[in-house]
Amino acid sequence: MTLLVWTLLAPLLTAALGGIRASRKVEEIVIISGLSVTFGLCLATAWQFLTGPMPTAFNDALRVDGLSALVLVLCGFIGLLSAAYGVGYTRRNDARGLVTPRMRQEFSVLTPAYVFAMLLVAVSNNLGILWIAVELTTLASVFLVAYHNRDTSLEAAWKFLMLGSLGLGFALLGTVLLFASAQGALGEDMAALHWTRFMAHASELHPFTLRLGVVFALIGYGTKAGLAPMHTWKPDAYREAPSPAGVMMAVGMLNAALYCLLRVHLISKAALGPDFSGGLLLTLGLLSVLVAMPFILIQWNLKRLLAYSSIEHIGIMAVGIGLGGEAAVFGALLHMTYHTFAKPVAFFSAGTLSQLHRSSNFAVIGQGTLARAPITSALLLLAALFVTGSPPFSLFFSEMMILRAGFLGSHVIATSVFLAALVILFCGFAYQIGRLVLGQQAAERASAADPETLDWGVGVTLVAALIAIVSTFYLPGPLMGLIRAAAAVVSEGA
Amino acid sequence: MTPNVVILCAAGMLVTAYLMVGQKSLFTTIRLYGVQSLLLATVAVVMAISDKRPHLFVMATMTTVLKGFAIPLFLMRVVDRIGIHREIEPFLNVPASLLACLGLTVVGYRVSTGFAEGTVGVTHHVLGVGLSTLMIGLFLMVTRKKAISQVLALLTVENAIFLIALGITSGMPLVVELGIFFDVILAVLVLGILVRRIVDRFESMDVSRLSNLKG
16 A cells, blocks of 8 residues: 555545544544544655655555645645634534534534545546546535525536536536547546557647547636636525535645646647637636626625635636746746735634624624634734735735736736736725724624633634745745746646 | 447437426426436447447446436435425426427537537437537526426436536546535435425425515
């Protein structure tokens, strides 16, 4: 058994252990230690990639190249972080008698299962396994969206499942068409669907079938990533999912779906040149940024605001990849990394605020939260600076890198529109969060909320904020190495 | 003879899709889905014999057992327990729907001519039918209101994708196909549970009532 196989088995075992009914304490220990081990194994696998031979398993069906290693580490990190916050989140709900043993069990099974599926996406070299893994992420997360079992959560879960399944249907059709475009050149065994084999036979693929396949696959996986116009499930699902699950969807799933998009894009690039799928990604990315704009300006709900911000960020990454060229691709991957570190702070602090006020609607929370919950509000404000890409924080640099590459390249008009949209999004998001945190507090609001205590959840948010700040100024050498290796995979197809 | 059987069965799948569009009884729609899956299995068997591809037998068996019988029985049980047997008036009435589907079929056949293998003979028909069924499935999905009807539309789309896969690639690698089957079963179970929860909560499975979330 290789290290890679253990990396995948660890979250699966955690999920199995989580299914055993136990006391709260035991369940907490199981999920935290299980996902810590998982994260450790992810780091070890990435380290193996950096230092030695490429980790592979099952006859190359699982294979860790630079891109896989980066996504693997980021997903493992998010799994651990959201489980840690999840413990605090559940404790708070437990104190109010909102948590049944069944809900606790659901959470401790589905969270590691979700992590398992995301890690499987990140390391699969086979387009068939990739599809199966993405479907598993959907199935694992449906009941996390429906977790609270309210009218609205069932509605959100239904939309999520229907749109997700439809998207995956398209992705499956895309996979079939990609396979068909080779007209038998790939062989018929399991290895025929290996991404590496597609790349080796890129020149033999039938252009019409391939184009159709690429369009379907990009739309399909784009649905999972939440690119406009397939984004409509996102605000509902993010609002209804408990915050720890929300982070896994907004960051982990986003990275995993971007990974799928990149794999398809690379096949298309090798066979048809960069313009076809690149142009498609650029269009979808730009559309996502533009669609997010009005909804952020008129938003009435904190968690939905974060969902539109997530649509904006997947749009930014898609634009970076669509623009092509080494600098833009590096910017997009750097953006993915920084986004992974920054977004949890926003979700966690928003989750805490919503719990304290028992609603995520701006109207219920009321303005001036800084007076009621100073630590969480300050963290939310900090997170807002991060996700809007304000200098001197990390996302500013990656966005600048993409913009610079865009203006130097051949897509000047698209980049100008993109820049204008980013500026408006910055204003909209800053306005919404600023009003919420710093606005004038109405007198009767002061006592409506539960008092903020420095509990486990706030503690995890503080740690996440610390990681986000440190990552702005210092990325560890090996992580930088992974980003460079991933950028090499994307720009050279190596 | 073989090509004729394949074309006949593929055409049969298209006919079941049309019947689904014209049908309001949920039980009949579920049975139609079962028949459609059996026709798909027949296509796989004929291709397995004529092209000497034994792994298609496995796929045909799985299709027969799971999609021909297990999934329809499970869905019927869900419908039975819920006690709602008819689709209410869809967003578009039946004659208009049938006309729209006719248009979709023409589009499906037109697109199928673009493929390298798609211009002549059996593949042309299988692909044309596959693409048309796919689009009819999508059409059903957007026009139906009952949760179970939407699930059936999704399953029809999935059948169509398998038919397309048979038509242009003679089937995907076996391991992948098994994985996909496993996922489909899991998805149907999840959908079933979710439908039950929705019905418990709303005392209806009319998904057009699920419209509180906006903005």
